[in-house]
Amino acid sequence: MASLILTLVGPDRPGVVRQLSEEVAARGGNWLESRMARLAGQFAGIALVAVPRAELAGFSEAVAAYQSGGLRVLVQEGSAQTVSIAHTAFQVELIGQDRPGIVRDITQALANRGVNIEELTTDVLSGSFSGEHLFRAEIRLRAPAAEAVDLVREDLERLGNELMVDIRTSEPDDGTE
Structure with missing residues (x-):
């Protein structure tokens, strides 16, 4: 599985999160963590999802198509780097x-x-x-x-x-x- 960080910005409307979560599930992925809010009439969020490596290209292509509806989704693969335990x-x-x-x-x-x-x-x-x-x-x-x-x-x-x-x-x- 690949850890993906999704950054989302676009006009607020019902179903934005549902649409994205359906895409994650359809690819055999898992929604792990997110922070999302309505700000100044816009929907903005960040999410961490896990998607099988074999589905990365298809997933990225599918969410890129959301642009036509006004939702910009930036997909960034997370690093395997771990945080220091001393904290x-x-x-x-x-x-x-x-x-x-x-x-x-x-x-x-x-x-x-x-x-x-x-x-x-x-x-x-x-x-x-x-x-x-x-x-x-x-x-x-x-x-x-x-x-x-x-x-x-x-x-x-x-x-x-x-x-x-x-x-x-x-x-x-x-x-x-």
Whole structure:
């Protein structure tokens, strides 16, 4: 089986995921993981699927035909490279008044400490009492070592004060049980 990463963008309509999942199943493949959303009237997503190697060309050709319906699908074969076992996972939750540059500032602090983002989910909400826009982010991270988590916490605490946002971090998980 080949691991394929599918990136999807196109006009939102019912049945987009069904159509793609039927193509995966018809080729003897398996849908493994995905993140999909409606953004600004468009459907956008990323999926990890496994398809038998003998079906790769046919699968890629079939999803390329979706272009005529306005859905762009980029098919990228995943690598067999494995992630290093030495890591420390943790999560960050952030909420505060929305303003340009929040994602840039947070991700810069993470990158400066060698911390990798495994998953980032953001949205803008209307404050329940004030009606002002609130920015919310949930971030799943992987640090090179437990010491980096403490440094990132300090950096984020300072940054939270500057940005006037509340930031909470989870206790690190070193991957051992």
